[in-house]
Amino acid sequence: MGEEVKVFRTWSSPFAFRVVWALQFKGVPYENIYEDLSEKSSLLLHYNPIHKKVPVLVHNGKPLAESLVILEYIEETWKQTPLFPEDPYERATARFWARFGDDQVLPSVFGVFIKQGKEREEAIVTAHGNLKYLEEELRGKKFFSGEKIGFLDLAFGWVANLVSVFEEIQGLTLIDHEKYPLLLAWIQNFMDDPIIKESWPPRDKLITKYQALLGSFIPKEAAEK
Amino acid sequence: MAKSEVKLLGAWPSPFVMRPRIALNIKAVEYDFLEETFGSKSQLLLQSNPVHKKIPVLIHADKPICESLIIVQYIDEVWTSAPSILPSDPYDRAIQRFWAAYVDDKFFPTMRGISAAQGEEAKKAVVEQVAEALALLEEAFGKCSKGKAFFGGDRIGLLDIAFGSMLGWLRVTEKTNGLKLLDEAKTPGLAKWADRFCADAAVKGVMPETEKLAEFSKVLMAKMRGAPPPK
Numbered sequence: 001m002g003e004e005v006k007v008f009r010t011w012s013s014p015f016a017f018r019v020v021w022a023l024q025f026k027g028v029p030y031e032n033i034y035e036d037l038s039e040k041s042s043l044l045l046h047y048n049p050i051h052k053k054v055p056v057l058v059h060n061g062k063p064l065a066e067s068l069v070i071l072e073y074i075e076e077t078w079k080q081t082p083l084f085p086e087d088p089y090e091r092a093t094a095r096f097w098a099r100f101g102d103d104q105v106l107p108s109v110f111g112v113f114i115k116q117g118k119e120r121e122e123a124i125v126t127a128h129g130n131l132k133y134l135e136e137e138l139r140g141k142k143f144f145s146g147e148k149i150g151f152l153d154l155a156f157g158w159v160a161n162l163v164s165v166f167e168e169i170q171g172l173t174l175i176d177h178e179k180y181p182l183l184l185a186w187i188q189n190f191m192d193d194p195i196i197k198e199s200w201p202p203r204d205k206l207i208t209k210y211q212a213l214l215g216s217f218i219p220k221e222a223a224e225k
Numbered sequence: 226m227a228k229s230e231v232k233l234l235g236a237w238p239s240p241f242v243m244r245p246r247i248a249l250n251i252k253a254v255e256y257d258f259l260e261e262t263f264g265s266k267s268q269l270l271l272q273s274n275p276v277h278k279k280i281p282v283l284i285h286a287d288k289p290i291c292e293s294l295i296i297v298q299y300i301d302e303v304w305t306s307a308p309s310i311l312p313s314d315p316y317d318r319a320i321q322r323f324w325a326a327y328v329d330d331k332f333f334p335t336m337r338g339i340s341a342a343q344g345e346e347a348k349k350a351v352v353e354q355v356a357e358a359l360a361l362l363e364e365a366f367g368k369c370s371k372g373k374a375f376f377g378g379d380r381i382g383l384l385d386i387a388f389g390s391m392l393g394w395l396r397v398t399e400k401t402n403g404l405k406l407l408d409e410a411k412t413p414g415l416a417k418w419a420d421r422f423c424a425d426a427a428v429k430g431v432m433p434e435t436e437k438l439a440e441f442s443k444v445l446m447a448k449m450r451g452a453p454p455p456k
Contacts, residue, residue, distance in 0.1 A: 050327065050361060062316055069322045076315035088302040092290045099292060100276060133276065 005030035008044050008056040010037060012201050012209055014158035015067040016055035021154050022071050024195050026078045068098055071151055083151045097137060097144070098155040105130045106158065112174060113166040113210070114217045127174060131183070134159070138182035142189055149193055153186075157196070160187045165206045169214065231256035232284040234270050236263065238441045240333075240390040241293040242281040243431050247386050248297045250427035252304040264448070294325055297386055311383050317369075321376065324365050325387035332358045333391060336406075339398050340446075348402070355406055362388065363412040370414070374421050381425055389422040396435045397442050 005023065007030050009016030023030050035044055035054055047056045047063035056063055057070045059077070064070050075084050085091050108130050111123035134156065137144060144152035159175075164187075167173055175183055190196055233249070233256050235242030249256050261267055266278055273282045273289035283290045283299065290299050301310040311318050335354045342348040369376040369384060376384035392407075399406050409416040423432050433441075 059316075064316070064319050064323065066323055066326055069319050069326065072322060073315050073319040076318065088299055089285075089288055089290070091302065092295050092299040095295045095298070096290075096292055099295070 003029070004058075004060050006033055006058040007031070008033045008035055008041075008047065008058070009054045010035055012206060013054050014162060017157055017161075017199065017201070018067045018154045019055045019057055019070050019074070020199050021157065021196060022074045022083060022151075023078075024199060025083060025149070026074065026081045028074070028078050068095075068102070068155065071154065075151070083145070083149075083154070085145070085150070094145070094150075094152045097133075097152055100130075100133070101155055105134070109159075109163060109166065109174065112172075113170060114214060124174070128179070131175065131180065135180050135183050138186055143186065149190065149196070153190060157190065159183070160190045161201055161203075161206070162210075163187075165203065165210055169207060169211055230286055232259055233257070234259050234261060234267070234273065234282040234284070235280045236261050237431075237433055238393075238438055238445075239280060240394055241279075243390040243393075244293040244386050245281050245283055245296040245300060246431040247381070247390070247427050248300040248310055250431070251310060251381070252300060252307040254300070254304055254307075263444075293390075294329070294383070294387060297383060301383075308380055309382075310377075310386070312377065320365075320369060321382060321384040324362070324369070324376075324384050327361075328384075328387045328391065332362070332388070336391065336395060336398060339402055339404070352402075352404060352406070356411070359406065359412050359415065363415050366414045366418060370418075375418065381422065381427065385418075385422055389419070389428065392419055392423060393433050393435065393438050394442075397439045400435065400439055401442065 005028060007016065007019055007023070009020065009032060011034060020030075020032070033041075033043075035041060037054070040052060044054070044056060045052055047058060048065040051065055053065065055067055055070065056065050057073070058064075059073075064073055071083070075082065085094055105127075108123060108127040112120060112127050115123045134144075141147075143149050144156060163175055167175075175187075177184060191200070231249070231254055233242070233245055235246070235258065237260065246258070259267075259269065261270060261280055269284075270280065270282060271278055273284060274280075274291045277291060279291070281291075281293055281296060283296045285299075285303070290296050297310060311321060332355075335351060335358055338351045339348060339355065342351045365384075366376060370378065373379050375381045376388070381389070395406060398404070407416055407419055422428055
């Protein structure tokens with residue numbers, strides 16, 4: 001079958017990485033189409049008119065948006081190297097934590113990064129309240145998905161490449177050895193995986209990008225004081 | 226399967242609770258409906274959903290499953306013999322999941338925003354956003370249904386359940402604010418679909434009457450006004 005798989009993405013989007021990693025784990029050849037989000041291509045807007053965001057997967061001309069939806073599609077279309085648990089209860093649990101990650105953990109960690117003063121103190125409390133669930137979920141497991149990397153690990157991939165960037169820029173430690181020994185071990189194991197390593201955003205570029213992003217927030221913060 | 230093997234923690238007014246109830250009806254699965262008392266959370270709820278402390282929670286053979294759309298998919302995957310709730314084609318499944326997420330992430334908060342809007346201008350702006358969302362869903366209906374009765378085709382499926390469960394509150398919002406949101410003129414497909422959805426055997430018994438929901442809405446509003454301001 002003639003397969004044409006394209007991924008509309010940016011070099012840094014954590015949501016796009018999930019899609020790219022999933023395709024790589026399954027050995028599915030694809031083409032990267034890099035977008036400049038300040039000037040979105042007409043093709044991206046055509047394929048994702050609702051949200052106008054990356055990632056978008058286009059498979060034989062048919063577009064799909066929303067990374068978690070795309071991951072399920074990839075799993076159902078290319079059955080080699082299963083990424084989701086077979087058992088329906090375990091699958092429901094993985095889906096639950098993936099949503100929790102996107103709805104709660106990511107915004108709270110990002111909040112720690114961009115907020116200042118008292119607001120940041122509160123954000124840190126919220127972030128720890130969320131991160132502790134991740135630590136608990138790793139008990140007795142090497143990866144969130146068990147012995148091997150799976151769907152939930154890909155969903156949490158941003159923890160492995162972004163949190164330390166935020167920590168370095170702001171000079172704080174969120175994921176510390178005392179509270180999060182398992183999560184830190186997971187980060188290392190995740191990063192060391194050969195397939196993950198192949199598509200890993202360059203750290204220095206991430207630092208530059210997020211420093212610039214922070215700069216765009218600060219005037220607003222100052223104005224609100 | 227013994228009725229007590231399947232429990233659903235919920236409350237009759239919640240559109241999210243309605244979703245697994247419809248799914249269980251489609252699969253003809255008997256279950257214990259454990260209704261939460263308005264204003265308090267049971268020990269069982271707090272134990273079963275410690276992360277969010279929210280309904281619905283499905284408890285199947287003592288194992289809790291949370292988040293309404295996750296529960297519906299779980300039901301479809303466990304009870305495989307009865308009619309399917311998701312289509313079989315991966316692309317069609319993805320489209321249904323995409324729009325179901327849209328209902329939760331965009332449509333529902335916007336619809337809820339109508340009653341919360343302060344002043345005529347603000348309200349008009351939110352109503353306009355809801356109209357835009359409904360126009361998109363009308364288009365999605367055309368594509369998904371392919372001329373058939375429901376988003377899922379001949380029978381109701383995931384997206385019908387996700388969006389249809391919102392109809393009760395949509396009608397209450399129309400009534401309370403003197404609006405017509407689901408308009409036959411603007412969204413003819415959806416308007417007819419809504420009637421078919423509410424008349425479906427799996428839905429009829431669990432869709433609350435608009436009057437009853439409107440009364441409950443007043444109680445809810447009063448409680449929210451009386452409650453201490455959020456931090």
